Amino acid sequence: MKWQGRRGSRNIEDRRSMSGGKAVGGIGGLGLIAVVVIGYFLGIDVTPLLEGAGGISPQTQSTQITAADEEAAQFVSVTLADTEEIWTGVFADQLNARYEPPILVLYKGVTQSPCGSASGATGPFYCPSDQKVYLDTDFFTTMSRTLGAKGDFAAAYVVAHEVAHHVQNELGILGQANAYRAQVSEDKSNAVSVMIELQADCYSGIWAKKADEAFGSIEHGDIREALNAAKQIGDDTLQKNAGRVPQPHTFTHGTSEQRQNWFATGYKTGDLASCDTFSADRL
Template identity: 85%
Template sequence: MSGGKAVGGVGGVGLLAIVVIGYFLGIDVTPLLEGGGQISTGSQSTEITRADQQAAEFVSVTLADTEEIWTEVFSEQLGGEYIPPILVLYKGVTQSPCGSASGATGPFYCPQDQKVYLDTDFFTTMSRQLGASGDFAQAYVVAHEVAHHVQNELGTLSQANAYRAQASKAESNAVSVMIELQADCYSGIWAKMADEKFGSIEHGDIREALNAAKQIGDDTLQRNAGRVPQPHTFTHGTSEQRQRWFATGYKTGDLASCDTFSTSAL
């Protein structure tokens, strides 16, 4: 995908495709169209590129897969109903109840409106700057953010955040790591179930997900930024932890195996 110069505006059928994708598959593309759409009036306009359209199509398929999988997991393991999130696809900058979002923010889940926010350029950032390329690496990122919604549906996220609001900085960071590693584990459950249900996952796909988990570990990110890793500042977990918890979810497919809050060894 090209995150730079626009390769011509995606108008007509392309623009319609993005709108249809959003309408039927739970993606809010309003920020994308308002902030970056070639619905221009006058000489100045920012275009929706082919890469933006590809991102919209890709995340729509991944989101639909997560909805189907988590509906099944909630039914079989919890005897409950899964209510899926909305994914907000934007370009550049947008606003959320959790604050403003930009490409520098990275994908995130906002529990206040139960939406996942994703910049269309982030996949390019993953590949070119973070060294995490491949379709399944991208799918892992979407699945990880959806996993935060799963935590919210289960009440885990609100309890953890309530504790963090009253804890010291170090304690808050430690709980944040538990939240993120559980989301990685839930992502592994999604991958296992998707493999069994759709049969579309290859061994190389799991390697892509594990590599993505490695590249966005706190220690790796700090090291790549020229800093000595500082464990007390970690908020997402080390590369090893993120890979291991994803693998745990993938191996077991069991929500109970992802209890990062009770284990004695993260």
């Protein structure tokens, strides 16, 4: 992905040097990583579990910002700027509407949001209450080393996916879907969650297509990186890798095949209407 030297976003809230917390004691090493990965990708906030085991203990501290941290922050800033331009254009062209971009919160260790504490246990997420995306760039390392989702465009896919949830919120889709989820059984709620996530994957594909057309930023192999990332974070793949038999009724994000297919649909069409997972005959 061609991103160096390009415009960054002004909609970054940098909390990396603010007081926060870090993972200490209790669960450690591969055990901590396993809990974090399983918790995030199965749609579970495992922060209470880690706190109970001494895994995360909020402590006031100064956080050292490394050169790698700065490069990751610049990458996120450029990617976010790209989403702002692309979705402003898509809203204007396809909806005759104005797009209001989200704020992206960069943090290290632990921070707070109206949707709960943000940490390595929660992974990147979008909070509709304050319309902010929360991201610890250390998660990119987890993606590459633990999940096998390598490459800068795999990381861009993660940012684009969370911004896509903001797009859903702007369109009123996220609020309606979550209101319905609160009224139905767990199985039905999970099914709607899958539709939400697959639509966000499809919107991510739209962003990728439009970004390539507008900026020529996509290089050979980038789309393959995004599709591989979608594969590695499918519910069925994650459950298999965790030593479990996949249980479709517990899926909250979709299978590897579904996630790949919906990203590809958005990338091929560039059309919001093609991403209507809620009316699709088959996910």
